[in-house]
Amino acid sequence: MRLRNKPWAEDYLNEHPDLVVSNPEDYKGRWNELFGNDNPLHIEVGTGKGQFITGMAKANPNINYIGIELFDSVIVIAAKKAVEAGQPENLRLLNVNGSKLEEYFAKGDVSQVYLNFSDPWPKTRHAKRRLTHANFLSLYEKVLIDNGEIHFKTDNRGLFEFSLMSLTDYGMKLKLVSLDLHNDDVEDNIMTEYEEKFSSKGQPIYRLEAQFMTEK
């Protein structure tokens, strides 16, 4: 199901089929054909206005990127940003629900998943909606390569603590944990729109990298 309920957004997205893929289910298991190469594919679930995914695509031409965003009114901003940035060939956008990843990606299609400033869903009864809940981790594992990774940034301490527990309970290996990304010695950090907003208010940014431990 596409959440395209704003005609102006739908029109813009339809005008850019080479950027916004309207039939992602057709590429399940063969995204390399769409990109025309066998480079690794990194996806961001909850791309928002697209600054991160466009910046990453420009900085890393040997990696393919797909930004996934639920709302057409938001992804249209990401699409405009990508066009203004010269529309990198290694970037595509999907206006779909990240909870349906399996419909669009086969096992091993994806090398890395980015989650940036995901909605925190602070109420306990909404915990299953958090993108680092075990149900979502199981979904990511189904589309990732063996020993694939999740890279996660947030300003929300509660969500970060929940995520540390959720990922380790799932059996993932934490490879990096930062409690203050912008004051750590990290190179090549590309900021998201939310990251700029929160860090400009002096809030620390939390970041982790975690790896699925695929048994052989």
Ligand SMILES: C[S@@+](CC[C@H](N)C(=O)[O-])C[C@H]1O[C@@H](n2cnc3c(N)ncnc32)[C@H](O)[C@@H]1O
């Ligand atoms: C708080 S915003 C952060 C946006 C961006 N990553 C940033 O850091 O600036 C979260 C975004 O995730 C999107 N989102 C939430 N749940 C999603 C899902 N299940 N599938 C796709 N996008 C989702 C929301 O629509 C929203 O645009």
